[in-house]
Amino acid sequence: MTGDVLVAVPAAVGAAACFGTAGVLQHHATHETRQRRPLEPGLLVDLVRIGIFRWSIVLGALGFGLQVLALLFGALILVQPLLVTGVLFYLLVASAVAHRRPDRRLMLGAVVALAGLSAFLLVARPSGGADSFESAAALPLGVGLVAVVASCALAAVWIRHELRSLPLAVATAVCYGVTAGLVRSLTSLPFDTGLLAHWGLYALLVVGPTGFLLNQNAYQSGTVGSLSLATITVGDPLVAIGVGIAWLGESVHSDQWSILGEVLALAVMATGVILLARRAHEVAERLQATGRLPEESSR
DSSP, rough: HHHHOOOHHHHHHHHHHHHHHHHHHHHHTTTOOOOOOOOHHHHHHHTTTTTHHHHHHHHHHHHHHHHHHHHHHOOHHHHHHHHTTTTHHHHHHHHHHTTSSOOOHHHHHHHHHHHHHHHHHHHHOOOOOOOOOOOOHHHHHHHHHHHHHHHHHHHHHOOOSGGGHHHHHHHHHHHHHHHHHHHHHTTTSSSTTTTTTTTHHHHHHHHHHHHHHHHHHHHHOOSSSSHHHHHHHHHHHHHHHHHHHHSOBOOOSSSSSHHHHHHHHHHHHHHHHHHHHHHHOOOOHHHHHHHHHHHOOOO
């Protein structure tokens, strides 16, 4: 193992642990406030008054710092599969807080989904592309983002059971993926008037906080937070790759065997999300029937 890997791997695992633990704290915090409609800013006002939510922000910032450190020393195809294990850390921490063993079927769904995502990233190996968005990309990107978020928010209003958190998590993943693309684009600009005059900076200031608010909506709407976190974890890099291909000119391996591997990896990933969704619905019904607080429970 090289020196770089010896830094990148522990940093990535530490980041995953921070993100997973922050997710547990945020999920519990959202259930200590009154129910809010999707994209209602008052939810964040409610949450900042809660101590565990403020600690989750500290953990999230620490996780981001460790993620940056991991990416400085390790390749994306090494770091990303390790980062997505944050879902497993979420389940382990949530179970420890509830003083019970992790639900095996939730763990299985998470492992399958994350294995599919990791396999996709390893096979696709996205690379190349332009340094920044062209201005012509602003309108289609903005229209597409608004359409997806609006559709998901509407779907969440109509769904009346545990799965109502799923469209909100999808909208969160889309916002986070677009945010990653915007950050990637802005890093190539000089930190002066060139950056301040670029539309991407102001888009980032809107899309990033919108994604964070939708993330809290998703946690508040679901009894089992691991479903939301897994959906976001899986969707975020896929959307980022799509943005990179569509607007930054990036590419993935597209030979015959690579395409087959990518399709199979996506199928495995979808299977894991379906397993998680079904189990989350069962756990939510049992918790609601017994009147217990939200947790990642097991039989």
